[in-house]
Amino acid sequence: MKVTYSCGETSGMTGSLERLTKVREELSRLGLSGFIVPRADEHLGEYVPASAERLAWLTGFTGSAGVAVVLPDCAAAFTDGRYVLQLAAQIDTNLWQCRHIVEEPPPGWLSANAPTGGKIGYDPFLISEEGLIRYGDAGLCMVPIDRNPIDCVWTDRPSFPSAPVEPYHLEHAGRSAEEKREQIAGLLRASNQDAAVMSDPASIAWLLNIRGGDVPYTPLGLSFAVMHAEGATELFMDPEKLPAVTRDWLGNTVSVADREALAPALARLSGKRVRVDPAGTPAWFAQTLRRVGAVVVADSDPCLLPKARKNAIEQRGARNAHRRDAVAVCRFLHFLFDQTPRGVETEMTASARLLALRAQVADFHGESFPAISGAGEHGAIIHYRVTNASDRLISSNETYLIDSGAQYLDGTTDITRTVWSGPDKPPQALRELVTRVMKGHIAIATLVFPYGTGGAQLDAFARRALWQVGLDYDHGTGHGVGSYLSVHEGPISISRLARPVPIEAGMILSNEPGYYLPGSYGIRMENLLLAQSVELTPAGKQFLRFETLTLAPFDRRLIDPTLLDEFELAWLNAYHARVSKEIGPHLDEGERDWLDAVCREIP
């Protein structure tokens, strides 16, 4: 199915004094000293429906991660390294202090600025218990609020999404929902848990083999579920979203009820041992379960790991989806490299062109995230999103960074290339930096590592060549990727801060080191990787290696081969030979000639 929802325009949602004042009046009425406004909906996912864009409504900031804190006399907005420049550009700094969420986290800022002993309100559906703990640890008195004060003053709030939910058939899912449910029920029984509550629609989509269209970029049907250890599943979702074919597909061991039935369902778990993911589930669930006398067992979402380990059908789907996606990407790169006259294409027209090329690909269902299309200095804004106001020409002799991806019925893609617009040769200093990023990319792509290794142990390989000259990048190296699901999927990642979850065969991860010079340019090189078992020793420990899924050339003009060692150069040549061989046959003659040329061996 098509991802039918498209993200609400947020250009009219700039934060204003009027909105902030109304929220403060509401807090005062509730006897609160402060209130936190995370960029979250009730499912704590990355993409949220327009009806949950409270942070953007209040502050004007539209990044995908952040939180605002409102106090009577001051207010602050926080985001991470990807978005700090965007935050400063989008919010009214007369009303809001801008903060880096890692360097100066909200709990510390609050305890320094909130009135002593004052109550700080929060919406228990918009924060996890794990997130809440950090506020408690900072000595703050946190109070859950039944009705979100923003909702009380947000008069033109969009309605809840209600896209139809469709079956996700076995030819793509690879395993039946029955089998998956039995696996999860078995996990619960083995842990002596009577049930698990699920608030992540991606877990529910995986578990029940369904896909929806409620949020942008990810084919999710917003819903909650309770999975019982004996196998029954309760799904909480507006029944209107389920066409008869989907209702039949779910089968009669899955009950469906409206969201209103959720609280009574939790009440029925009184006395039971209920698994709740303290990191991914809104605090409301554990709070409610404790109130009704259930035993809350803090444990990860039981679907996370099984969903991350792609089965053979999903792996085949990922390879096919990437091969088809590569055709569109190569066509796009050919156009960019060869455009005449130069200087006509803008960031917006370029990303629209790539989207149009992808739309011709079989089983395309939309972008997997908002494309980052940044020329020159815009490339340094790590999660830049071009707007009518920011759009500019891709000029001659500058870098252009394009990070984009697509949802196909058989897999989710995500690729970044940094290209040189020409016509002159790129400066040597830039080539050296691109080559150092490339060395990091190759180091990750060629790793062999034992079972038990986590992403935190691998991250530095992507950075070493930059570190060597005193440089670094302020984001992780890789994130998990779903199968026609979230482009950012847990629980694995390649990052200094990665959870201690070992990488396993079948997991898909991005490999995207970069380097950014604010005001000048950004470099990022991203392919997706599929972890595979590799037998290296007759009777030894099992090892893993990565298969590269993404197939598109890197801009050879930006790479200085004298800085690559023999091993790195061999990898790059072999990769380009593979791109040429696998993608070339699907291109027109002119495109194929171009691809062969940019993929030819570097001596």
Add this chain to the structure above:
Amino acid sequence: MKVTYSCGETSGMTGSLERLTKVREELSRLGLSGFIVPRADEHLGEYVPASAERLAWLTGFTGSAGVAVVLPDCAAAFTDGRYVLQLAAQIDTNLWQCRHIVEEPPPGWLSANAPTGGKIGYDPFLISEEGLIRYGDAGLCMVPIDRNPIDCVWTDRPSFPSAPVEPYHLEHAGRSAEEKREQIAGLLRASNQDAAVMSDPASIAWLLNIRGGDVPYTPLGLSFAVMHAEGATELFMDPEKLPAVTRDWLGNTVSVADREALAPALARLSGKRVRVDPAGTPAWFAQTLRRVGAVVVADSDPCLLPKARKNAIEQRGARNAHRRDAVAVCRFLHFLFDQTPRGVETEMTASARLLALRAQVADFHGESFPAISGAGEHGAIIHYRVTNASDRLISSNETYLIDSGAQYLDGTTDITRTVWSGPDKPPQALRELVTRVMKGHIAIATLVFPYGTGGAQLDAFARRALWQVGLDYDHGTGHGVGSYLSVHEGPISISRLARPVPIEAGMILSNEPGYYLPGSYGIRMENLLLAQSVELTPAGKQFLRFETLTLAPFDRRLIDPTLLDEFELAWLNAYHARVSKEIGPHLDEGERDWLDAVCREIP
């Protein structure tokens, strides 16, 4: 001062059925279903006095890490990867099950084997609260026991050590105790803590600039302390151990009282906020403080980080100590390489020879740990300790691994070399493995990394060349090292499991990748490194690099230069040139010629 204490011979301490039976009778008398016997004293340090060698007395196992668990009908002994082979060799497997402490931790084993609902006793002085939590999490009913049941049946238990404590003068310490105490008091005040309890004699030695001789290998005076936020310090130690000159050295803001005064001192902290390290302090402290109405603040030992950051005088001392140590090590290696007739030296005579050579070095104060001197297959026992029974000739055409270190007044050393006994050339398969270990060693030695990086992020660099062919080693890559203090010093390490503590300038770490083929040979290459700030970018982030402190040749016969890249070979040649230049002048002519030859450039 000399480390006067020497470790009690443990050869007569083999575990016997009689001892186990007596302990079980004692447990039955106390109404306990089980009891845990950690290899620990009341300071939870690595080296313990003979009076605390309960684990060795009960089981016969003499490794430096482990725990025994006694149940009515079965018993098990646990240790880590370094000691699993030694454990199996030393204990009576009719009485004890052997377990890998990481793969099958004691709490899980206990909950599977202990009678349901039975009480498991522990000595609250021999385990931290952090250690205890894991037993509680496994659903065990843990009961603190006032008098250790082992002590009740251990009739010939050695008496407590009582070596004199001596001043550690400013020319080596670099900072006055007054200044250090003011720093720590300031840390406490900044954290709104009234006092900190200290149970680690290494922290106390650093804080008060004193050294003792109560345990083997580390110049510690066993003691406890309470540091108050306003600066006063209470030291709990047998006053007999303090000569008048040391008592004067401590000054009159340090009070000294016997160990018996500890409980009353804690009682005086009633109502105060007291900092206790939950990982490094016996559970007894927090339990007692809570009982008397103090607020226990779980926070790391405040001396840990300041002690780990060596000041400029300590850094100079480390360089000097390593240079002097290298003279003894090079003489030893020269003897080994050139010995005639071959096959006369044994593991024991070799390590005694090295010790005798070190004893000639200025300011030598004993070994920093029991030397690991392993020929051939003994090298595969990661923490092998040669005994009269295990000793054997270093034969021709095999590897010999020697891991040893010394305490000098100005610094602590730790070095491992693996050499080939000859006379034939080593097999190519072995050379390849040694070279892969060497590649890992060089990768760590040459890293440049930003402030904020922890050891967990660096560990895999030491393993990559082994991983590439499906191999690995079952120990960390590096540990912190003290300044005339513990050879294993927290809080930093280079390991998958390293705490998330960033490496800082002035910290000393070991770099010791290895590879072990049980039954055949062991390879390990260890130097100590000193982290240094490096300015790489005009206005950028601060970066660190490592200065290699250890100076001794690697056995070039075991290295295949065709497997090293240009950069690695350049490092090795530069290192050998430095060894030759810095150590050569301190050697006799014959030794010098040999050193020049083994350090000559590899083309």
